Amino acid sequence: MKTMFARLKKFIYAPGVSGDEGNIASVIAADIAPYVDKVYTDAMGNLYAFKKGTGKNPKKLMFAAHMDEIGFMVSFIDERGYLRVSKMGGINYNAAAFSEVEFRSGLVGVIVPEARTAAKDFRPEVFYVDIGAKSKKDAERRVKIGDTCRIAPRLIRLAGSRVAGRPIDDRIGCLMLFEAAISAQHFENDTYFVFTVQEEVGVRGAKTSAFSIAPDYAVAVDIGGAGDIPNCAPFEVVLGRGIAVKLKDGMVICHKKMIEAMKSVAEAGNIPIQYEVLESGGTDTCMLQQAAGGCVAGALSVPTRYGHSAVEVIDMNDVSGGVKILAGLCGTRFE
Known part of the structure; x- marks a missing residue:
């Protein structure tokens, strides 16, 4: 085991x-x-x-x-360096909200909904990824349109023979x-x-x-x-x-x-x-x-x-x- x-x-x-x-x-x-x-x-x-x-x-x-x-693909980078993403597969946005994401390059960020968005209104277009970039140019040095990211992986042991993660x-x-x-x-x-x-x-x-x-x-x-x-x-x-x-x-x-x-x-x-x-x-x-x-x-x-x-x-x-x-x-x- x-x-x-x-x-x-x-x-x-x-x-x-x-x-x-x-x-x-x-x-x-x-x-x-x-x-x-x-x-x-x-x-x-x-x-x-x-x-x-x-x-x-x-x-x-x-x-x-x-x-x-399942994951996300970068579709747009705004002037402040925030990334808009297209979903890849069946995303549960209630589960994905406020999660760490990682890119294949090793870059990390967080996926969050726009401010003042109620959970009942979660849908793809209100979510964006914050990688900590200061501007569009700063973000473009790290990612490009078409890059994919995923919710950060994890695997932990629970009680007995059970495990949890993604x-x-x-x-x-x-x-x-x-x-x-x-x-x-x-x-x-x-x-x-x-x-x-x-x-x-x-x-x-x-x-x-x-x-x-x-x-x-x-x-x-x-x-x-x-x-x-x-x-x-x-x-x-x-x-x-x-x-x-x-x-x-x-x-x-x-x-x-x-x-x-x-x-x-x-x-x-x-x-x-x-x-x-x-x-x-x-x-x-x-x-x-x-x-x-x-x-x-x-x-x-x-x-x-x-x-x-x-x-x-x-x-x-x-x-x-x-x-x-x-x-x-x-x-x-x-x-």
């Missing part, structure tokens, strides 16, 4: 706002390369780690987790793919561990990577929700009771064959699982399912409190169970 925490922290501290994932991609590529047969990227920036299957009739199995995180979405999925790649005892199928780009702005990287691979079977890994916080809507999934096997969300109905395959691995390994049913939202799964002629697609969701905030909370025991299921799928003979 200590090793997983350390690697998660390493992944979290590597920047990777949507469309600017080069840094986190380099970190993952360097770490996973010794454990797979080939590491490469495509034109869009998706990172692939390929492991050749040893089965007599290997299928193409694809695992996907997105590298990108961007757990979806560096935890990236960690799970990595851990599965290094722990799987057998690769029955040609297995692609794909770390996708631009999920937060429209599941774009999953579309191109899945089209390129044309997998027979695929699993996306991302965060989910949690129904164990005060005043939340009724929801079956809670922290600490196991990884969640997705049944449906607003963009996908998972294939029963993949659901059963994950269930079988869980039962064989005495791994606790939960089942996730969502009314809305979506992950890379929908693009995996629709690629080329389609494939048998499913998803694992890490039960998560306070998603898209600076204090996303997960239970690492749920994560460990999910890794075991992914590793088990690596050795599964699909018909």
Whole structure:
């Protein structure tokens, strides 16, 4: 568990706002390369780690987790040196208000709403970033239009096996793919561990990577929700009771064959699982399912409190169970 925490922290501290994932991609590529047969990227920036299957009739199995995180892009610099920014992904401005931000260059600032703006009136156009610049020229020596920034990363230990921080979405999925790649005892199928780009702005990287691979079977890994916080809507999934096997969300109905395959691995390994049913939202799964002629697609969701905030909370025991299921799928003979 200590090793997983350390690697998660390493992944979290590597920047990777949507469309600017080069840094986190380099970190993952360097770490996973010794454990797979080939590491490469495509034109869009998706990172692939390929492991050749040893089965007599290997299928193409694809695992996907997105590298990108929500953030901001500089769109305007005013005469006083304040930065206006365009959102990259689904920003919760109540959560983002009065937070520290950091740029890929190491520059830091704070994102704040205009003076006398009530919380009920928070919207993108009333927010700006203060980097401490004295003027437009001063700011332009440090940033330029198009630079990206993110809410400052953090990872802390809570009680027991729980941790909090950001961007757990979806560096935890990236960690799970990595851990599965290094722990799987057998690769029955040609297995692609794909770390996708631009999920937060429209599941774009999953579309191109899945089209390129044309997998027979695929699993996306991302965060989910949690129904164990005060005043939340009724929801079956809670922290600490196991990884969640997705049944449906607003963009996908998972294939029963993949659901059963994950269930079988869980039962064989005495791994606790939960089942996730969502009314809305979506992950890379929908693009995996629709690629080329389609494939048998499913998803694992890490039960998560306070998603898209600076204090996303997960239970690492749920994560460990999910890794075991992914590793088990690596050795599964699909018909």
